[in-house]
Amino acid sequence: MQPLSRLASALVISAAALLSLAAHAEEVHYNQISLRAEVNQEIAHDLMHVTLYSEAQGSDPAALAAQISKTLNASIAQARKAKGVSVAMGSRNSYPVYDDKGQQITAWRERAELRLESADFSALSTLTGEMLQDLKMGGMNFSIASATRKTHEDALLKEAVAAFKARAQLATEALGGSGYKLVNLNLSSGGFQSPMPMRMNAMKGAAMMEAAVTPEIEAGTSQVTINADGVIEVQMP
Known part of the structure; x- marks a missing residue:
């Protein structure tokens, strides 16, 4: 009978602990x-951010892509010479140009972006002005x-x-x-x-x-x- 007595005591203690936890869980904080x-x-x-782009149109898409790439490569080389200015490629898109009826492709147009960033506003402003000889301004913003x-x-x-x-x-x-x-x-x-x-x-x-x-x-x-x-x-x- 002694083991059963110990088991009963353990069950009573466990039940009391569970009731205490339930009461604590239901306690309302005022x-x-x-x-x-x-x-x-x-x-x-x-920080100053400048987006420049090159855009052109032609009948030969391969020749057009080569032309845009040549312009961008030269511009990137120019930008890398500027101290304190980081340069990165932006988006680049090529799409067909259709005739008035929208049925036949008459040409191809391609646009590629170049993104510049610098904490030196004067240096980036000067560089931007120089690069506008070959590229167009896409936008300027600050952060x-x-x-x-x-x-x-x-x-x-x-x-x-x-x-x-x-x-x-x-x-x-x-x-x-x-x-x-x-x-x-x-x-x-x-x-x-x-x-x-x-x-x-x-x-x-x-x-x-x-x-x-x-x-x-x-x-x-x-x-x-x-x-x-x-x-x-x-x-x-």
Whole structure:
């Protein structure tokens, strides 16, 4: 009978433990509040991106492709000589040109892009002006370098936590609490890119080259944001 007695005792203890766990699971947490704090900063763009392209049309697609490749190779060699400027191939497309009835192919058109990037706006502006002798401007835009964004986000993260703590304390005092416990806290980054205007002294392409004018660049800024979302449990006296 002794083994059965031990088994019965074990079953009683196990049942008590299960009831305790169930009660704990069903425990209701009162005075929990969801809070959000946000901090942001305008950061100047420190990277300049330029897209140039070569486009031509001809009856022989092979000869057309060779022509485009020759122009691009020369342009790439020219860009690589510029200090602090990175160069990469962009998209390249070739498509047929049809007659007015849309039935017969009359020619082929090919377009290929070249993408330039630099933190030296002056150097890239000058190079762009020189390359517009053989290529056309596809677009120009600006961004924040990854290292720059990370540095600012790290600083803003501390500010976001401090702002959340201040808001948590304010909420606790408003409820008449004696303090609060942090239940959870999530930190996330975001932001939006503001318009990036570009002024070129009212000149484009070859006209800019002939006058030997370096474009006046307005890189603009982007807003970087850190959000702190969390839940606190207010402790009442």
